[in-house]
Amino acid sequence: MSLPIPPLLTYALRRLVQAVPVIVLIMVGTFLLLKLAPGDTVDALVGDMGGADAQFIERLRIEYGLDQPVWVQLWRYMSKLATFDFGWSFVYEQPVATVLMDRLGTTLLLMATSLSIAFTVGVALGAIAARRAYSLTDNVISTLGLVFYATPSFFLSLMMMLLFSVKLGWLPVGGIKTIAGFYTGWDHVWDVALHLIMPTAALSLIYLSFYLRLMRSSVLQVADLDFVRTARAKGAGETRLMFHHIMRNALLPVVTLFGLQFSTVLGGSVVVETIFTLPGLGQLAYQSVIQRDMNTLMGIIFLCSIIVVVVNFLTDLLYARLDSRIELS
Amino acid sequence: MSQDRQDTAPILEIRDLKIALPEGSDRPFALDGLSLRVNPGEIVCMVGESGSGKSLSAGAVMRLLPEPHVYVADGSIHFEGDDLLAKSEAEMRGIRGNRISMIFQEPMTALNPQKTVGWQIDEVLKLHMPAKRAERRKHALDMLARVQIPDPESAYNAYPHQISGGQRQRVMIAMALALSPRLMIADEPTTALDVTTQLQILKLIRELQREDGAGILFITHDFGVVAEIADHVVVLRHGEVVEQGPAAQVLNDPRHPYTQALIASVPDLAPPAPKPLSDSPVVLKGTGLKKTFAARGGLLTGKRKAVTAVKDLSFALRRGETLGVVGESGSGKTTVSRLVTRLLEADSGAVELDGADLLACTPAQMRAMRKNIQMVFQDPMASLNPRKRVVDLIAQGPIVHGANPAEARENARELLELVELSPAAANRFPHEFSGGQRQRIGIARALALEPKVIVADEPVSALDVSVQAQVLKLLADLRDRMNLSLLFVTHDLRVAAQLCDSVIVMQKGEIVESGTAAEVFTNPQHPYTQTLMSSIPGRDWTPPVRNTDAA
Numbered sequence: 074m075s076l077p078i079p080p081l082l083t084y085a086l087r088r089l090v091q092a093v094p095v096i097v098l099i100m101v102g103t104f105l106l107l108k109l110a111p112g113d114t115v116d117a118l119v120g121d122m123g124g125a126d127a128q129f130i131e132r133l134r135i136e137y138g139l140d141q142p143v144w145v146q147l148w149r150y151m152s153k154l155a156t157f158d159f160g161w162s163f164v165y166e167q168p169v170a171t172v173l174m175d176r177l178g179t180t181l182l183l184m185a186t187s188l189s190i191a192f193t194v195g196v197a198l199g200a201i202a203a204r205r206a207y208s209l210t211d212n213v214i215s216t217l218g219l220v221f222y223a224t225p226s227f228f229l230s231l232m233m234m235l236l237f238s239v240k241l242g243w244l245p246v247g248g249i250k251t252i253a254g255f256y257t258g259w260d261h262v263w264d265v266a267l268h269l270i271m272p273t274a275a276l277s278l279i280y281l282s283f284y285l286r287l288m289r290s291s292v293l294q295v296a297d298l299d300f301v302r303t304a305r306a307k308g309a310g311e312t313r314l315m316f317h318h319i320m321r322n323a324l325l326p327v328v329t330l331f332g333l334q335f336s337t338v339l340g341g342s343v344v345v346e347t348i349f350t351l352p353g354l355g356q357l358a359y360q361s362v363i364q365r366d367m368n369t370l371m372g373i374i375f376l377c378s379i380i381v382v383v384v385n386f387l388t389d390l391l392y393a394r395l396d397s398r399i400e401l402s
Numbered sequence: 403m404s405q406d407r408q409d410t411a412p413i414l415e416i417r418d419l420k421i422a423l424p425e426g427s428d429r430p431f432a433l434d435g436l437s438l439r440v441n442p443g444e445i446v447c448m449v450g451e452s453g454s455g456k457s458l459s460a461g462a463v464m465r466l467l468p469e470p471h472v473y474v475a476d477g478s479i480h481f482e483g484d485d486l487l488a489k490s491e492a493e494m495r496g497i498r499g500n501r502i503s504m505i506f507q508e509p510m511t512a513l514n515p516q517k518t519v520g521w522q523i524d525e526v527l528k529l530h531m532p533a534k535r536a537e538r539r540k541h542a543l544d545m546l547a548r549v550q551i552p553d554p555e556s557a558y559n560a561y562p563h564q565i566s567g568g569q570r571q572r573v574m575i576a577m578a579l580a581l582s583p584r585l586m587i588a589d590e591p592t593t594a595l596d597v598t599t600q601l602q603i604l605k606l607i608r609e610l611q612r613e614d615g616a617g618i619l620f621i622t623h624d625f626g627v628v629a630e631i632a633d634h635v636v637v638l639r640h641g642e643v644v645e646q647g648p649a650a651q652v653l654n655d656p657r658h659p660y661t662q663a664l665i666a667s668v669p670d671l672a673p674p675a676p677k678p679l680s681d682s683p684v685v686l687k688g689t690g691l692k693k694t695f696a697a698r699g700g701l702l703t704g705k706r707k708a709v710t711a712v713k714d715l716s717f718a719l720r721r722g723e724t725l726g727v728v729g730e731s732g733s734g735k736t737t738v739s740r741l742v743t744r745l746l747e748a749d750s751g752a753v754e755l756d757g758a759d760l761l762a763c764t765p766a767q768m769r770a771m772r773k774n775i776q777m778v779f780q781d782p783m784a785s786l787n788p789r790k791r792v793v794d795l796i797a798q799g800p801i802v803h804g805a806n807p808a809e810a811r812e813n814a815r816e817l818l819e820l821v822e823l824s825p826a827a828a829n830r831f832p833h834e835f836s837g838g839q840r841q842r843i844g845i846a847r848a849l850a851l852e853p854k855v856i857v858a859d860e861p862v863s864a865l866d867v868s869v870q871a872q873v874l875k876l877l878a879d880l881r882d883r884m885n886l887s888l889l890f891v892t893h894d895l896r897v898a899a900q901l902c903d904s905v906i907v908m909q910k911g912e913i914v915e916s917g918t919a920a921e922v923f924t925n926p927q928h929p930y931t932q933t934l935m936s937s938i939p940g941r942d943w944t945p946p947v948r949n950t951d952a953a
Contacts, residue, residue, distance in 0.1 A: 299512045300511060302466070302506070302512075303504075303506060303513065303574075304514070305464075306466065306499060306503065306504040306506075307498065307499035307503075307525060307526045307577070308494075308495045308496065308530060309525065310495055317517070317525075321517075395516070398515055398561070398563050
């Protein structure tokens with residue numbers, strides 16, 4: 074007796090197979106692009122040291138394999154990557170994998186929380202604004218959304234810092250935890266949470282307006298559709314209409330946006346991470362560019378492309394779950 | 403109004419209903435003094451053209467008007483003796499779906515796409531029936547069986563997009579009848595359906611209503627449907643009742659000139675006398691046309707089954723002839739019109755226009771050939787560029803084909819006169835015209851290139867019946883005057899009967915019958931054609947005014 078393969082699994086497998094060439098292309102492309110940029114790790118290192126003799130530089134180049142032609146370097150890098158070996162970071166003197174893993178947690182925590190808050194609050198406010206379209210409530214919500222959308226993230230972050238840390242002294246200025254605190258257990262969790270409040274708030278306030286505006290227009294659009302009228306004619310009340318008929322259908326485009334934004338989860342917080350000195354991937358990427366840390370940079374890009382592929386897959390699954398008209402095949 | 407009709411206690415009684423429109427509308431009241439009554443076991447048809455206010459009156463009874471912009475300004479609506487206008491919103495919710503229910507026009511959009519059929523029927527029950535889940539489910543399944551859905555169990559679990567249009571409308575009816583309402587309001591329930599499905603649905607509504615003894619307020623624009631189903635008819639025009647009375651009287655002996663004009667516009671089923679065409683040359687000839695919409699997807703992506711839209715189709719169109727292509731949705735008739743004009747590429751076959759094979763033309767040759775074969779499209783709004791003036795819309799074709807722009811514009815103005823529009827129309831934009839006028843512009847555009855053949859794809863389906871009659875008359879006139887050949891694609895057999903010299907009946911991509919209109923309409927040979935003919939609503943009723951004309 075042969076076990077039937079569940080359709081979801083075949084679908085997942087097919088998506089996995091499709092993802093491989095995508096990721097290989099991204100990696101080859103970025104590798105070549107980075108090689109086109111002037112300067113390499115050795116230049117950056119030597120610059121940090123304040124100069125060195127030509128022989129030493131030559132030796133470093135040979136040691137790092139930078140004397141080889143580009144395509145040989147590419148081949149070496151790609152074949153190592155195929156075994157999930159990201160190489161060695163010459164700046165941090167650690168394997169790239171270790172450096173990445175150290176930073177991944179912070180970024181994921183920051184981005185996942187801010188996006189989830191932005192999504193939930195944005196959808197709720199958007200729905201409320203649409204139900205009371207053109208009223209005072211709607212105007213207040215829409216205007217506030219626009220203000221936050223228009224505010225640059227660095228400005229918003231600095232103003233929050235000024236208010237909550239400098240003037241009121243309620244929240245820590247930056248970092249992920251109190252450095253000399255050595256907290257453990259729940260104290261540690263509480264400490265990290267306190268440190269994350271402002272960066273999360275700054276990020277979610279900016280993202281929020283996207284969801285708010287999209288949800289508002291989507292709800293307004295769906296509320297005019299025939300099946301909502303049908304439900305009214307069945308005697309359904311406003312709450313029931315809103316939850317079962319309007320929101321259910323209005324959410325679809327918003328979910329698409331959520332998927333798109335989540336794909337940028339690793340790269341999207343460079344500014345906020347830098348301002349709040351959070352040791353995350355955004356900050357790491359920025360420093361790696363400055364220091365020409367090829368391996369680390371490539372590692373981050375690899376991680377990002379994996380996340381994009383995974384999130385796209387999850388969005389499609391979610392979409393198929395939410396929209397009965399779409400079938401995975 | 404007959405005396406016994408007044409004696410029974412009505413289910414619905416509307417008196418002097420006035421519905422106000424927002425300021426700045428083209429008239430102050432959408433409905434101005436509507437009075438009607440619906441008795442138990444009676445079907446009252448409200449007939450009128452678009453904009454007559456018939457749908458708003460349904461909204462008023464359900465208390466679902468888009469208030470505060472549109473509201474009841476005056477009058478009363480009594481349902482089983484209760485004043486509906488005095489009810490609170492909560493009381494109305496108790497009545498809606500329970501004692502008064504409604505069926506809408508578009509079964510496609512009237513059901514929530516994200517919920518199963520079962521869920522949506524269950525919603526009505528949940529709202530109004532204090533019963534356990536299992537009991538409600540059983541009731542819902544019974545209702546689905548009652549509306550003759552083949553497999554109630556699987557339909558219960560299906561999503562709306564998984565069942566056909568006819569079945570969706572059955573689901574709507576099941577939903578509307580689930581709680582045996584006293585009054586059912588049906589707003590154009592069969593307009594979006596094919597004729598054979600339409601007849602089944604109309605019969606179903608009739609049967610179920612007889613069993614339940616409910617009253618039905620039936621809104622329609624189609625006198626054929628009225629003849630099929632109505633007991634009592636109310637004719638509306640611009641929000642005013644122009645005539646009402648028993649169906650037989652209004653249909654066969656209309657008193658008001660407007661009703662007479664409306665009924666006169668209904669095409670009867672007597673085809674025109676066959677023209678002696680056998681000796682005119684063949685202008686357009688299709689041989690062995692075939693089109694399959696290929697299976698989509700490759701090795702790694704999803705697959706979709708191939709659909710054969712047209713298989714092995716041949717026809718010949720003579721000069722001055724009108725060839726009707728008739729069939730239900732999915733029969734491939736629209737594909738034929740696209741293949742012939744090469745808007746779609748055929749898989750195999752040949753289309754000969756004056757002896758030259760269109761399908762073998764190079765793109766450059768084809769552009770030159772297009773001059774000879776022009777199209778009139780279904781939706782006059784969507785097929786005219788909204789940013790261009792009418793004169794440019796018409797002159798564009800000749801200019802592209804190398805005419806002098808000034809001359810082309812001059813010709814365009816003359817063409818407007820030909821299609822009976824004022825020359826002042828030339829400098830206006832499409833949105834400033836009514837549907838019928840827009841279709842005239844569409845015809846003028848097609849004529850601008852002095853084509854030999856015009857392919858018209860459902861050119862009058864989007865129009866009101868009186869406008870439809872005018873546009874058809876114009877088309878027939880132009881055809882005779884300019885010796886045009888017409889390939890006329892339609893789903894409406896009445897329209898085909900009025901205009902076409904010969905007819906092709908299509909089913910599932912194949913011609914099942916062809917011949918002169920007189921032969922096909924009076925003596926259909928193929929069983930499918932026979933079914934189509936016997937499904938035309940009101941086929942036993944012949945519009946009276948036309949009768950007197952003939953006599």
